[in-house]
Amino acid sequence: MVFTHRNIAALALVLALGFQSMAQESSARARAYKTLADIAYQGPDVGDDYARSRCKLDLYHPEGLKDFATVVWFHGGGLTGGSRTVPQALKGNGFAVVAVDYRLSPKAKAPAYIEDAAAAVAWTFKNIESHGGSSKKIFVSGHSAGGYLAAMVGLDKRWLAKHQVDADAIAGLIPCSGQAITHFTIRKERGVSDKQPVIDDLAPLFHVRKEAPPMLLISGDRNTELLGRYEENAYLWRMMKEVGHTRTELVELQGYNHGQMVDPAFPLVVRFVAKYAK
Numbered sequence: 001m002v003f004t005h006r007n008i009a010a011l012a013l014v015l016a017l018g019f020q021s022m023a024q025e026s027s028a029r030a031r032a033y034k035t036l037a038d039i040a041y042q043g044p045d046v047g048d049d050y051a052r053s054r055c056k057l058d059l060y061h062p063e064g065l066k067d068f069a070t071v072v073w074f075h076g077g078g079l080t081g082g083s084r085t086v087p088q089a090l091k092g093n094g095f096a097v098v099a100v101d102y103r104l105s106p107k108a109k110a111p112a113y114i115e116d117a118a119a120a121v122a123w124t125f126k127n128i129e130s131h132g133g134s135s136k137k138i139f140v141s142g143h144s145a146g147g148y149l150a151a152m153v154g155l156d157k158r159w160l161a162k163h164q165v166d167a168d169a170i171a172g173l174i175p176c177s178g179q180a181i182t183h184f185t186i187r188k189e190r191g192v193s194d195k196q197p198v199i200d201d202l203a204p205l206f207h208v209r210k211e212a213p214p215m216l217l218i219s220g221d222r223n224t225e226l227l228g229r230y231e232e233n234a235y236l237w238r239m240m241k242e243v244g245h246t247r248t249e250l251v252e253l254q255g256y257n258h259g260q261m262v263d264p265a266f267p268l269v270v271r272f273v274a275k276y277a278k
Helices: 005-030 049-054 112-131 145-155 184-189 229-242 262-276
Strands: 033-040 056-062 068-074 096-100 133-143 172-176 215-220 248-253
Touching: 056 068, 056 112, 068 112, 068 145, 068 262, 096 112, 112 133, 112 145, 133 145, 133 262, 145 172, 172 262, 215 229, 215 262, 229 248, 248 262
Parallel strands: 068 096, 068 133, 133 172, 172 215, 215 248
Antiparallel strands: 033 056, 056 096
């Protein structure tokens, strides 16, 4: 390569931006963070003891910082298992994380877990500013079943509308290997095989719309993902484009199966939050 004044200046700019990004990351990680655990996000009339025990969240947030972004994180587990945790890779990035538990099948049936997910997102909208965050910078994400819930809450507006929250106020949706068709556990509840695809009003694909929040769809390798999971997300990406949504991105993490893909997905989540939290 021949160096000229122009490309030397460009290289200097790239290096400067890189150092600035590293400095900002270092500053974010050096900041103190606080965790508030076992917060009930449903009202006292939510239902039985099981519902009251599951409908809780943990809030991890930076201290001494104003108007920070927040990622609401839903765990995976096929809607039948799993429990809330703040992913280590999402810690120390200058934003808050809301880790959510929700009711599970078979003790609960659809759409209970979607209702819980919406209630947790609504709680975040109504409470994050009292902890220093911005209600304009709330992102919704999750892995597998959690990705399905993130997409349902953000695309089907009726669930948040019950809490007087507009789904379009979400800053971004980041489903990680979430189902775009009707979830296999919901199909199982109805006696439908997990190899029989269904797209009805409990499928994110049913609710594609132009005005939806920015969305990053992340999938594992199409050859090792669960039952066509990449193709589901690719179809969702395509149909969002067809309805005129210009801010849907699709990433395939080649070489990673369904369980493995979440770790390399986290840096993409962080980058997406930084992009849209300005």
